[in-house]
Amino acid sequence: MDETVAEFIKRTILKIPLNELTTILKAWDFLSENQLQTVNFRQRKESVVQHLIHLCEEKRASLNDAALLDIIYTQFHQHQKVWDVFQMSKGPGEDVDLFDMKQFKNSFKKILQRALKNVTVSFRETEENAVWIRIAWGTQYTKPNQYKPTYVVYYSQTPYAFKSSSTLRRNTPLLGQALTIASKHHQIVKMDLRSRYLDSLKAIVFKQYNQTFETHNSTTPLQERSLGLDINMDSRIIHENIVEKERVQRITQETFGDYPQPQLEFAQYKLETKFKSDLNGSILAEREEPLRCLIKFSSPHLLEALKSLAPAALFSRIQKLLCYSASHSQGTQDLSSYVPLYTRC
Amino acid sequence: MSVLRPLDKLPSLNTATILLVGTEDALLQQLADSMLKEDCASELKVHLAKSLPLPSSVNRPRIDLIVFVVNLHSKYSLQNTEESLHHVDASFFLGKVCFLATGAGRESHCSIHRHTVVKLAHTYQSPLLYCDLEVEGFRVTMAQRLVRVLQICAGHVPGVSALNLLSLLRSSEGPSLEDL
Numbered sequence: 001m002d003e004t005v006a007e008f009i010k011r012t013i014l015k016i017p018l019n020e021l022t023t024i025l026k027a028w029d030f031l032s033e034n035q036l037q038t039v040n041f042r043q044r045k046e047s048v049v050q051h052l053i054h055l056c057e058e059k060r061a062s063l064n065d066a067a068l069l070d071i072i073y074t075q076f077h078q079h080q081k082v083w084d085v086f087q088m089s090k091g092p093g094e095d096v097d098l099f100d101m102k103q104f105k106n107s108f109k110k111i112l113q114r115a116l117k118n119v120t121v122s123f124r125e126t127e128e129n130a131v132w133i134r135i136a137w138g139t140q141y142t143k144p145n146q147y148k149p150t151y152v153v154y155y156s157q158t159p160y161a162f163k164s165s166s167t168l169r170r171n172t173p174l175l176g177q178a179l180t181i182a183s184k185h186h187q188i189v190k191m192d193l194r195s196r197y198l199d200s201l202k203a204i205v206f207k208q209y210n211q212t213f214e215t216h217n218s219t220t221p222l223q224e225r226s227l228g229l230d231i232n233m234d235s236r237i238i239h240e241n242i243v244e245k246e247r248v249q250r251i252t253q254e255t256f257g258d259y260p261q262p263q264l265e266f267a268q269y270k271l272e273t274k275f276k277s278d279l280n281g282s283i284l285a286e287r288e289e290p291l292r293c294l295i296k297f298s299s300p301h302l303l304e305a306l307k308s309l310a311p312a313a314l315f316s317r318i319q320k321l322l323c324y325s326a327s328h329s330q331g332t333q334d335l336s337s338y339v340p341l342y343t344r345c
Numbered sequence: 346m347s348v349l350r351p352l353d354k355l356p357s358l359n360t361a362t363i364l365l366v367g368t369e370d371a372l373l374q375q376l377a378d379s380m381l382k383e384d385c386a387s388e389l390k391v392h393l394a395k396s397l398p399l400p401s402s403v404n405r406p407r408i409d410l411i412v413f414v415v416n417l418h419s420k421y422s423l424q425n426t427e428e429s430l431h432h433v434d435a436s437f438f439l440g441k442v443c444f445l446a447t448g449a450g451r452e453s454h455c456s457i458h459r460h461t462v463v464k465l466a467h468t469y470q471s472p473l474l475y476c477d478l479e480v481e482g483f484r485v486t487m488a489q490r491l492v493r494v495l496q497i498c499a500g501h502v503p504g505v506s507a508l509n510l511l512s513l514l515r516s517s518e519g520p521s522l523e524d525l
Binding site: 236237238239240241243244 | 364374377378381388389390391392393394395399400
């Protein structure tokens with residue numbers, strides 16, 4: 001086994017916390033059950049790692065196996081990377097082809113290898129028709145750098161791919177091209193969404209949130225259900241604005257749905273507008289340059305925070321903004337003209 | 346324009362009703378819960394409203410005391426209170442209205458100066474109470490006070506009326522307030 005491969009496997013295993021080690025090794029499926037049983041996982045980590053490397057050497061692990069282990073580690077620790085979303089589209093009038101995984105993999109690999117001789121590409125298929133691709137980049141003259149790979153998660157039945165943001169940005173166009181051609185699309189565009197949480201991105205992009213199903217059997221009356229009233233609530237407390245509250249609750253529910261929101265951490269709104277005035281000499285209308293402003297929301301869980309603003313009665317225009325943004329389901333947008341938002345604080 | 350009048354309804358037997366007006370619904374709810382936990386000879390009813398005027402309702406009992414809850418962290422809260430005050434009849438201000446300022450404990454979050462609320466209370470000749478409603482201990486104490494004031498305003502304490510109480514509270518204010 002090559003020394004670089006051994007070093008690579010060693011560093012990957014060292015990153016794995018001890019409590020996840022057995023799970024990841026089982027998922028890797030490279031070392032057999034018998035071999036794993038010979039390892040004493042209760043020792044100090046260095047000793048465990050030494051033993052595992054020894055076993056890998058006996059089995060002659062290749063670079064591909066090491067890359068696969070790296071993919072599995074990243075799958076378990078998705079939130080350590082920041083993911084961007086790319087959307088591909090077919091040209092007008094093109095038919096939908098049947099997706100062939102094998103052909104996709106071959107094509108993808110060939111394109112990258114033709115462009116850059118030194119590149120390591122590994123694949124791992126998972127459920128939901130997703131394929132995880134790991135690419136370690138090199139150049140014409142240097143070997144691939146295994147410690148700064150890029151990961152792409154491509155959902156074959158959709159035109160979306162998620163890419164981990166990496167420092168080697170010069171390879172992004174090539175990667176985009178390879179992905180587009182291999183999946184038989186025409187064009188690839190980067191969407192304005194970024195997150196650490198793949199699940200949230202998936203939920204936003206595949207529109208899996210806000211699934212309110214109307215059921216005719218719902219017996220709890222709207223008032224109790226929507227106000228979240230405690231059944232034991234004191235009847236001596238009377239809410240005067242109960243009609244208004246119900247309305248607010250209903251609008252919030254219609255906008256956001258009953259289910260937990262995808263986890264957004266920040267949203268940015270850009271406004272660029274010119275002013276028009278009937279009176280002569282209005283300062284704002286005389287400007288040559290359009291007025292630009294940028295509003296940024298950030299929070300550990302932005303959509304849940306916004307959802308709870310309405311019942312806390314802290315807004316009025318903010319809610320309109322949310323209705324707009326939730327229905328467009330994007331993290332950031334460029335709005336060419338929009339009423340400036342009023343923040344009440 | 347519907348205006349709240351103090352004496353336009355007949356009182357119910359042994360019942361005292363307080364109306365809490367404020368934008369912070371959660372705080373009002375907590376204060377209401379604390380008040381209802383107090384031992385009180387009269388039956389208490391608490392009405393919570395975000396602002397005045399109240400939606401019209403024939404079933405509403407006579408309101409004995411109005412407490413305007415102003416959150417010092419929020420300019421909107423003050424604005425809401427000022428607008429609601431227009432819908433209260435002048436005769437309410439003879440001891441049946443009270444201002445409660447919350448949030449003074451966290452000075453760095455305050456966007457309304459204390460003097461603004463003091464001036465507001467002075468303009469309307471009504472007492473101003475301070476209480477951080479988020480802190481349970483203070484809230485319980487304030488609830489006790491409000492229950493006692495409510496009983497007096499409802500006329501359940503023999504010998505003391507709302508106007509008596511008001512003049513008692515007023516005379517303890519120092520002359521410095523006149524300079525504001």
